[in-house]
Amino acid sequence: MDTDPVLLEVRNLVKHFPITRGMVFSQQIGAVMAVDGISFTLRAGETLGLVGESGCGKSTTARLILGLIRATAGQILFAGRDILTLSKAEMLKVRRDIQIIFQDPYASLNPRMTVQDIIAEPLEIHQLAKGIQKEQRVRELLDVVGLNSYHGRRYPREFSGGQRQRIGIARALAVKPKLLVCDEPVSALDVSIQAQVVNLLQDLQAEFGLAYLFIAHDLSVVKHIANRVAVMYLGRIVELSSKEDVYQNPSHPYTKALLSAIPIPDPAHKRKRIVLKGDVPSPIHPPMGCRFHTRCPQLMDVCKTLDPKWHPINPGHEVACHLFVTNG
Numbered sequence: 001m002d003t004d005p006v007l008l009e010v011r012n013l014v015k016h017f018p019i020t021r022g023m024v025f026s027q028q029i030g031a032v033m034a035v036d037g038i039s040f041t042l043r044a045g046e047t048l049g050l051v052g053e054s055g056c057g058k059s060t061t062a063r064l065i066l067g068l069i070r071a072t073a074g075q076i077l078f079a080g081r082d083i084l085t086l087s088k089a090e091m092l093k094v095r096r097d098i099q100i101i102f103q104d105p106y107a108s109l110n111p112r113m114t115v116q117d118i119i120a121e122p123l124e125i126h127q128l129a130k131g132i133q134k135e136q137r138v139r140e141l142l143d144v145v146g147l148n149s150y151h152g153r154r155y156p157r158e159f160s161g162g163q164r165q166r167i168g169i170a171r172a173l174a175v176k177p178k179l180l181v182c183d184e185p186v187s188a189l190d191v192s193i194q195a196q197v198v199n200l201l202q203d204l205q206a207e208f209g210l211a212y213l214f215i216a217h218d219l220s221v222v223k224h225i226a227n228r229v230a231v232m233y234l235g236r237i238v239e240l241s242s243k244e245d246v247y248q249n250p251s252h253p254y255t256k257a258l259l260s261a262i263p264i265p266d267p268a269h270k271r272k273r274i275v276l277k278g279d280v281p282s283p284i285h286p287p288m289g290c291r292f293h294t295r296c297p298q299l300m301d302v303c304k305t306l307d308p309k310w311h312p313i314n315p316g317h318e319v320a321c322h323l324f325v326t327n328g
């Protein structure tokens with residue numbers, strides 16, 4: 001995996017949404033700092049879990065990578081090209097390689113279209129197949145995601161949540177992408193169905209060599225699918241490591257708190273729950289110093305004024321926290 005080429009590289013990515021006042025002479029009076037200088041890489045065939053509470057900037061990151069919104073600053077290199085500098089026509093070509101699976105499969109499927117038309121739509125947009133070829137490809141895709149060809153004639157409302165997510169996956173796979181951005185793809189599903197969809201995604205990754213940016217609000221789902229994990233808090237990544245390291249040796253106090261919330265099935269191995277006080281501060285006025293300092297159980301004076309730098313824990317495991325600098 002470490003030798004596979006880097007497919008996606010995000011460098012110091014920033015997205016500030018301006019807050020304006022006035023209708024005629026509108027004036028910027030502030031900004032929502034949704035994403036504030038994040039960097040990470042994703043290799044071909046790899047899964048990076050991007051985890052954090054709602055409002056931390058995960059979905060904004062996804063929308064930036066998909067080109068749905070413009071970045072304020074930074075770079076997004078896909079297969080070596082900075083996609084933020086591409087024209088609309090060039091971006092449309094790149095979008096073939098980067099597809100998305102949404103959280104709410106029902107909302108993402110047009111209720112007036114049959115399943116076969118939904119799956120065929122990206123083939124038409126990118127002019128990849130028509131006529132019998134297109135019908136054949138749709139049948140193939142239905143089969144790949146575990147549905148039957150007769151399902152193609154039905155409408156999204158006739159399916160369960162798990163089946164709808166399979167339709168969404170088939171649509172995303174239609175154009176043979178290299179990267180799937182999975183934006184909380186199982187959060188809206190029952191636990192038993194979640195496992196089926198995660199297993200399907202793993203099988204598809206093995207078969208087609210796909211890379212996944214897998215977004216989730218807790219660490220439990222990501223555990224089963226990610227190779228590496230990036231933990232996000234208030235627009236920043238605070239810990240980045242292999243999955244094994246993040247679960248066995250979590251270092252950032254926020255990661256520890258997220259991990260402590262995962263229930264352990266064996267009652268003999270109880271984990272002490274770390275309950276964070278207060279809410280996530282507003283991204284309009286993020287706290288000075290470490291952004292987590294208003295909720296951190298291990299707060300020190302330095303945390304209130306100084307932004308923590310990245311500190312290596314192990315090869316491939318880094319954390320942004322003053323604890324490690326202070327304790328050597």
Ligand code: SF4
Nearest residue numbers: 290293296303321322
């Ligand atoms: Fe907590 Fe300080 Fe580390 Fe921030 S830098 S996580 S406030 S110990």
